[in-house]
Amino acid sequence: MSESTPLIAPKRGKEDDVPCLCSQRWLLAYVGWFGCIMLYAARTNLSVAIVCMVNNTDTNSTSSMSEHAEFYWSKGGQSGILSSYFYGYMVTQIPAGILANRYGGKYVMFIGMLIGSIASLLLPIGARTSIYLVYVLRVILGASEGVLFPSLQSMWGRWAPPLERTKLTAVCYSGTQFGNIATFAISGFLCIYGFDNGWGSIFYVTGGISLLWCGLWYITVASTPAQHPRITKRERNYIITSIGEKQQTFSTPWAALLKSPALWACLTAQMCSNWIIYTLLTNLPTFLKEVMDFDIAENGLLSSIPYVSQAVSGMLSGQVADYIRSRKYLSTTATRRIFQSISFLGAGACLIGTGFVGVEHRYITIVLLTIAMWFVGMASAGYLVNTIDFAPRYAGILFGIINAAATVPGMVAPLVVGALTPNKTQEEWRNVFYVCAGFCVLGTLVFGTQARGELQPWAVDQVEVDVGEGNEAGDVSVRALDTKDTFDKKAISETSNQL
Numbered sequence: 001m002s003e004s005t006p007l008i009a010p011k012r013g014k015e016d017d018v019p020c021l022c023s024q025r026w027l028l029a030y031v032g033w034f035g036c037i038m039l040y041a042a043r044t045n046l047s048v049a050i051v052c053m054v055n056n057t058d059t060n061s062t063s064s065m066s067e068h069a070e071f072y073w074s075k076g077g078q079s080g081i082l083s084s085y086f087y088g089y090m091v092t093q094i095p096a097g098i099l100a101n102r103y104g105g106k107y108v109m110f111i112g113m114l115i116g117s118i119a120s121l122l123l124p125i126g127a128r129t130s131i132y133l134v135y136v137l138r139v140i141l142g143a144s145e146g147v148l149f150p151s152l153q154s155m156w157g158r159w160a161p162p163l164e165r166t167k168l169t170a171v172c173y174s175g176t177q178f179g180n181i182a183t184f185a186i187s188g189f190l191c192i193y194g195f196d197n198g199w200g201s202i203f204y205v206t207g208g209i210s211l212l213w214c215g216l217w218y219i220t221v222a223s224t225p226a227q228h229p230r231i232t233k234r235e236r237n238y239i240i241t242s243i244g245e246k247q248q249t250f251s252t253p254w255a256a257l258l259k260s261p262a263l264w265a266c267l268t269a270q271m272c273s274n275w276i277i278y279t280l281l282t283n284l285p286t287f288l289k290e291v292m293d294f295d296i297a298e299n300g301l302l303s304s305i306p307y308v309s310q311a312v313s314g315m316l317s318g319q320v321a322d323y324i325r326s327r328k329y330l331s332t333t334a335t336r337r338i339f340q341s342i343s344f345l346g347a348g349a350c351l352i353g354t355g356f357v358g359v360e361h362r363y364i365t366i367v368l369l370t371i372a373m374w375f376v377g378m379a380s381a382g383y384l385v386n387t388i389d390f391a392p393r394y395a396g397i398l399f400g401i402i403n404a405a406a407t408v409p410g411m412v413a414p415l416v417v418g419a420l421t422p423n424k425t426q427e428e429w430r431n432v433f434y435v436c437a438g439f440c441v442l443g444t445l446v447f448g449t450q451a452r453g454e455l456q457p458w459a460v461d462q463v464e465v466d467v468g469e470g471n472e473a474g475d476v477s478v479r480a481l482d483t484k485d486t487f488d489k490k491a492i493s494e495t496s497n498q499l
Contacts, residue, residue: 024231025159025239028221029168032152033175035113035217038210039148040179042120042141043085044281045202048187050078052199053127070128070197077131083411084135088142090407096147097154097400098252104223105151105396112147114214119144120207124200149403154396157388158224161242163326165388170318170380177311177377180281181304243392252397256458262390263398265450269340269383270406272443276347276376276436278410280306283417283432284369290424292362302366306373313377321381332389332453340382341448346375348440355430383447390452391459 055069073081092112100108119141126133152172160168187202194201222228225239257263285303288294294302321339324330330338350372357365387398416435421428 023235024221024225024228025161025164025168025235028155028159029172031213031217031220032172033178034213035109035148035152036173036175037179037182038113038206038213039145040176041183041206042116042145042210044180044183045120045187045206046085046123046138047082047282048184049191049199049202050082052191054078071131073131079414081131081134081138083414084138085142086407086410088139088144089146089410090142090404092143092146093150093400093404093407094397095400097150097397100147100151100154100223100396101252101394104227105155106217106221106223108147109151110214110218112144112151113210113217115144116141117207117210117214120203120210123203123207124196146403150396150400153387153399155221155223156385157392157395158243159239160388161239162389163322166321166325166381166385167315167318169385169388170314173380173384174311174314177307177314180307181311184304185301252394253458257391257394257398260390260452260456260458261450262386262452262456263401265447265452266383266386266398267402267405269344269379269443269447269451270402271409272344272439273376273379273383274406275409275413275439276351276372278413279417279432279436280369280373282414287429288365290421291359291426291429292365293359294362305366306369309370310373310377313374314380317378317381318385333451334453336382336386336389336453337448337451339378340451341444343375343378343382344440344444344447346378347372348437350375351433351436351440355426355433358426383451386451386453390454390456392455393459 053069054071054073096108096112119137123134123137123141126137156165156169156172183206186205190201190205191198194205196204222231225231225236228236284306288302317339321335325332325335350368354365354368354372357368387395387402391398417432420431420435
């Protein structure tokens with residue numbers, strides 16, 4: 001095939017239909033979903049375990065939890081331990097995206113999660129040795145598990161066909177909410193009834209399961225469809241002709257990338273969304289106790305309900321968004337902007353309403369928070385998948401940049417909440433929700449006007465697809481063009497129409 005030959009996709013009839021739910025791309029979504037559960041289990045397990053670990057000498061508690069307490073750490077020390085994870089997590093975001101783009105997301109993620117599993121298993125030993133070892137292990141845990149999202153995003157840029165991107169990533173990333181739900185539920189039980197004085201079993205169980213997951217990940221997935229040993233030829237050809245698989249690594253166009261409005265729209269949206277998520281993740285139990293007067297037994301269960309709502313919303317939104325795009329009711333740009341704008345405005349309105357509910361109607365608070373997290377979940381059809389739309393080749397690097405910046409709210413939001421609620425009154429908490437609503441408005445204005453859903457010129461894949469005649473599905477090979485070759489946009493459009 002000459003270099004001037006247009007890009008052509010193989011014709012596909014009913015006999016060439018590609019499997020969906022049992023395919024290798026969906027297997028990647030399932031295993032990635034489990035990996036997200038393990039990431040959030042490791043991230044949040046200490047938040048529960050520390051209640052059992054530390055003897056609060058400023059209280060007269062004689063509960064079963066205090067019987068398991070071994071340490072006399074100050075409040076400042078406890079806060080430092082809980083935040084140390086994010087310092088490590090932030091550092092590895094961009095390097096992970098670069099490494100995943102060059103060497104493959106499978107291996108970067110495997111090594112990172114393997115180190116994180118070992119760090120989690122060692123934490124009980126470290127805690128009984130020195131508080132400083134706990135700091136070190138939590139930083140290592142954050143740094144090692146910081147590779148997960150950039151690696152996954154890089155892999156989805158090579159695995160997710162354009163009209164399946166939202167649903168695949170929505171299912172995969174919904175594991176984060178299930179990780180929160182499972183950790184809150186199981187860790188509290190292990191604190192009281194687990195082995196190694198209760199709290200120690202939390203880290204052994206989560207670390208051990210994470211270690212087993214690493215083995216599952218290594219043997220079931222591949223960084224690209226072309227490298228997968230068990231993928232069918234039909235599915236491989238379908239993905240390659242949909243996306244344009246690359247066999248050559250190109251230099252990253254850093255200047256164009258950093259000037260792109262699409263990048264800054266995603267970065268702003270994720271920072272605003274993370275402010276809401278981290279505010280509720282770290283302070284929702286406190287709000288329900290201090291203002292709504294829920295007891296401890298109710299608190300754990302009620303704190304998890306909004307995350308169930310977020311998980312279900314995320315998966316449904318992914319299905320609906322891809323249906324709208326496949327039917328061409330809306331462009332990808334319009335779909336991303338509308339879903340994310342509804343997400344922000346709906347969540348902001350519900351959070352403001354939460355601040356005005358009195359303790360006598362406290363269950364309405366749970367309803368409003370659950371609806372708010374439903375709106376937050378709609379981000380799975382908004383910014384969360386957007387980097388794969390406009391720059392699939394550099395999705396891992398882009399997500400690394402975005403997620404590194406978006407880690408800042410995880411460190412700052414709890415401090416702001418503490419400063420705004422010195423007296424623990426409802427009026428003070430109302431200001432916390434006003435701040436969250438303000439970030440919702442900011443995210444709507446920026447992402448709703450600057451987001452892009454189409455492939456950006458600087459992220460174009462200069463590839464040529466050869467379609468063989470020797471088999472019924474068409475044998476596809478891809479050759480990277482020289483930089484002097486031009487990119488035939490018309491041919492790409494024709495290819496998309498044929499798929």
